[in-house]
Structures are given as C-alpha cells and as structure tokens.
Amino acid sequence: MSLVSDLASTPGVLAAGEYSYRGxxxxxxxxxxxxQARLASIMCRATTMGVHMQTDMLSQFxxxxxxxxxxxxxxxxxxxxxxxxxxxxxxxxxxxxxxxEVMGKMRRSVGDATPDKV
Numbered sequence: 001m002s003l004v005s006d007l008a009s010t011p012g013v014l015a016a017g018e019y020s021y022r023g024x025x026x027x028x029x030x031x032x033x034x035x036q037a038r039l040a041s042i043m044c045r046a047t048t049m050g051v052h053m054q055t056d057m058l059s060q061f062x063x064x065x066x067x068x069x070x071x072x073x074x075x076x077x078x079x080x081x082x083x084x085x086x087x088x089x090x091x092x093x094x095x096x097x098x099x100x101e102v103m104g105k106m107r108r109s110v111g112d113a114t115p116d117k118v
Contacts, residue, residue: 003016003088003106003110004016004017004018004027004028004029005029006105007088007090007102007105007106008029008030010097010101010102011096011097012093012098013030013090013093014031014091014092014093015029015030015031015036015037015040015090015091016028016030016088016089016090017029017030017037017040017041017088017090018087018089019040019041019044019045019089020087021087026038026041028041030091040082040089044082044084047073048087051073055068055069055070056068071085071111071113072084072085072086072103072106072107074103076099077094078094079093079095080092080094081094081099083099083102085110085111085113086110087110087113088106088109090102090106
C-alpha cells in the first residue's frame with residue numbers, strides 16, 4: 001500500500017496526497033476534487049519552501065538547533081489541520097483524527113528524505 005493510500009484510509013483523514021517539489025505534478029486520494037488538490041499542492045510546496053528558508057536562517061544563529069534540514073510542518077486550524085512531511089500532505093479532521101498518528105506514519109515512511117530527493 002502506498003503512503004497516500006495508507007494515510008487516506010486512516011480514520012479522520014479527509015485527503016492525502018503527494019506533490020512534486022517543482023510543483024508541476026500531484027497525486028491525491030480522499031475528499032477533495034482535482035482543483036482543490038492542485039491548490040493544496042501549490043500551498044504545501046510554497047509553505048515547505050518558506051519553512052526551509054526559515055530553518056536555514058535559524059541555523060545561522062543557532063548552529064546546533066537541530067532544525068535543519070526541515071523535515072515537515074503542520075498547521076492546526078479550527079476544523080481541520082494540514083500535515084506535511086517531505087513531499088506528502090494530509091488534511092485531517094481535528095475531531096476524528098490523531099495528528100500524532102498521522103505525523104508518525106509520515107515520519108516513519110519518508111521522514112529521512114533530504115531536500116535534494118524531494
């Protein structure tokens with residue numbers, strides 16, 4: 001089973017997918033349409049680039065901070081959250097999913113991916 005399929009079948013997951021770091025391709029499964037998945041891919045790629053920039057800047061001031069290279073991020077909103085590790089994304093319902101479970105699956109599967117392989 002692919003990581004996208006595994007995540008999409010996790011209780012409380014609304015949708016999961018993967019995007020290319022260049023931003024020109026994506027794949028998803030779940031409760032979103034093709035246009036929503038395209039926009040999610042663009043948003044996840046842009047945010048990932050920002051996170052990498054911020055952690056690179058932080059490491060200039062705190063060499064041993066342990067935050068580089070960035071491995072992923074998540075944002076928790078009122079109704080749902082977005083989790084990203086490497087080039088995979090997952091939208092979860094806050095009332096029916098465990099962020100720890102989802103991020104754990106993602107980290108175990110792709111948490112060691114380096115930015116040059118994403």
